[in-house]
Amino acid sequence: MFVFNDTKIAFADKSDAELRKAYWMFKLIEQPTLTKIGTSILNFSVHNNIPFAGDVVKYTLFAQFCGGETREESMKVVKKMFKHHVGSIFDYSIEGKEEEAVFDKTLQEIKENIKFAEGNPAIPFVVFKPTGFGRIDLYAEVGSGKELTTSEKEEWSRIVNRFDEVCKMAFERNVVIMIDAEETWMQDAADELIFEMMKKYNQQKAVVWNTIQMYRTKRLEYLEKDLKRAQENNFFLGYKFVRGAYMEKERNRAAEMHYEDPIQPTKEATDNNYNAAIDFVLNHLDRVSAFFGTHNEKSTELVMDKMKERGLENDNPHLFFGQLYGMSDNITYVLGEKNYNVSKYLPYGPVKDVVPYLTRRAQENTSVAGQTGRELGLISKELKRRKSENN
Numbered sequence: 001m002f003v004f005n006d007t008k009i010a011f012a013d014k015s016d017a018e019l020r021k022a023y024w025m026f027k028l029i030e031q032p033t034l035t036k037i038g039t040s041i042l043n044f045s046v047h048n049n050i051p052f053a054g055d056v057v058k059y060t061l062f063a064q065f066c067g068g069e070t071r072e073e074s075m076k077v078v079k080k081m082f083k084h085h086v087g088s089i090f091d092y093s094i095e096g097k098e099e100e101a102v103f104d105k106t107l108q109e110i111k112e113n114i115k116f117a118e119g120n121p122a123i124p125f126v127v128f129k130p131t132g133f134g135r136i137d138l139y140a141e142v143g144s145g146k147e148l149t150t151s152e153k154e155e156w157s158r159i160v161n162r163f164d165e166v167c168k169m170a171f172e173r174n175v176v177i178m179i180d181a182e183e184t185w186m187q188d189a190a191d192e193l194i195f196e197m198m199k200k201y202n203q204q205k206a207v208v209w210n211t212i213q214m215y216r217t218k219r220l221e222y223l224e225k226d227l228k229r230a231q232e233n234n235f236f237l238g239y240k241f242v243r244g245a246y247m248e249k250e251r252n253r254a255a256e257m258h259y260e261d262p263i264q265p266t267k268e269a270t271d272n273n274y275n276a277a278i279d280f281v282l283n284h285l286d287r288v289s290a291f292f293g294t295h296n297e298k299s300t301e302l303v304m305d306k307m308k309e310r311g312l313e314n315d316n317p318h319l320f321f322g323q324l325y326g327m328s329d330n331i332t333y334v335l336g337e338k339n340y341n342v343s344k345y346l347p348y349g350p351v352k353d354v355v356p357y358l359t360r361r362a363q364e365n366t367s368v369a370g371q372t373g374r375e376l377g378l379i380s381k382e383l384k385r386r387k388s389e390n391n
């Protein structure tokens, strides 16, 4: 799209050396076989403390996709981006650990993030993943309506308390808290819990936000149901809209376990569903706020066009855009320059612990059609532009 082609704006923050490094990294990621072998070696080396493995990750993938090893270290990136009217959303990216002590540590981390975000326009949202607070299998059991054992009931009430603790704190400190969406088989329980939090804390404005994956079928019906419940109980709704990150896993599980595929049949159907969500939001702006989390230029431009059609200001307080740090700067920085509300998810954490996040990013960039090619094209365009400017 023409509007997102301004590489001077997109890479205003990046030095020539940083751009060249990013170029070679995306070039490597572009090779599926290399990425597959590379990520396995990486996981093994970092977890077995093979000398220099951590350093290699730190100066390559980590530098491209993460803010730092701690929140404090990431503040340099936060400040740099905010100069361009781009907000930061700290993403504590430790995944796949299922111990009570780890859930409690995550809870503390999210509470610290809320304190950091309070009164700070550079950090407009705080996020967490439901599985950061509890086991995925327990969410699945609760969602299925199965009778829980006494110890499972206690475990579930600890999850509910963790949700309540962060949502209450966000409410008291006037910080917006957004909850990521994960696999469909755990999402029903998360949705119900988030609905309860919205009902409790969104009486004056949308403080608690859910995430809706539009690659799923029947999500528009879910939105209509939520809207009806919000109208009846008189509270506000906030949603992050994404397409969805677990397509292959979802399709494989549905096929293996012989239930109906919960994902839209084609990319086009997902795109149409995403567009329908945009209309849903704009038709209900009196009650609904939205964050469009996407690297899709067409979707982003569609929201911009529809806002214009309706005479809405670019920085309408109910409408937000977001991309992941290290990707699609051409969208983020152009939106920032035009005064839209835009932020980046900024993952942080010890190098060793964010390796699963980084390998997913590498794999996603290999598999999402066109994304890496687009990044490479934009980087080389900017390097050429700088060279001709210097001549």
Ligand SMILES: Cc1cc2nc3c(=O)[nH]c(=O)nc-3n(C[C@H](O)[C@H](O)[C@H](O)COP(=O)(O)OP(=O)(O)OC[C@H]3O[C@@H](n4cnc5c(N)ncnc54)[C@H](O)[C@@H]3O)c2cc1C
Pocket (backbone or CB within 6 Å): 179, 180, 181, 182, 211, 213, 215, 242, 243, 244, 245, 246, 247, 263, 264, 265, 266, 267, 268, 270, 293, 294, 295, 296, 322, 323, 324, 345, 368, 369
């Ligand atoms: C700020 C931000 C926050 C995010 N938070 C979450 C989150 O909480 N939960 C989550 O699941 N994901 C999340 N994501 C990831 C997101 O769901 C997508 O995986 C990713 O952004 C790619 O989609 P896209 O809209 O950017 O771009 P596109 O490249 O236009 O779309 C790719 C997506 O389309 C869908 N798709 C591709 N092929 C098909 C097909 N054959 N049939 C049906 N659908 C297809 C898939 O969802 C795929 O990821 C987030 C992304 C961002 C930028």
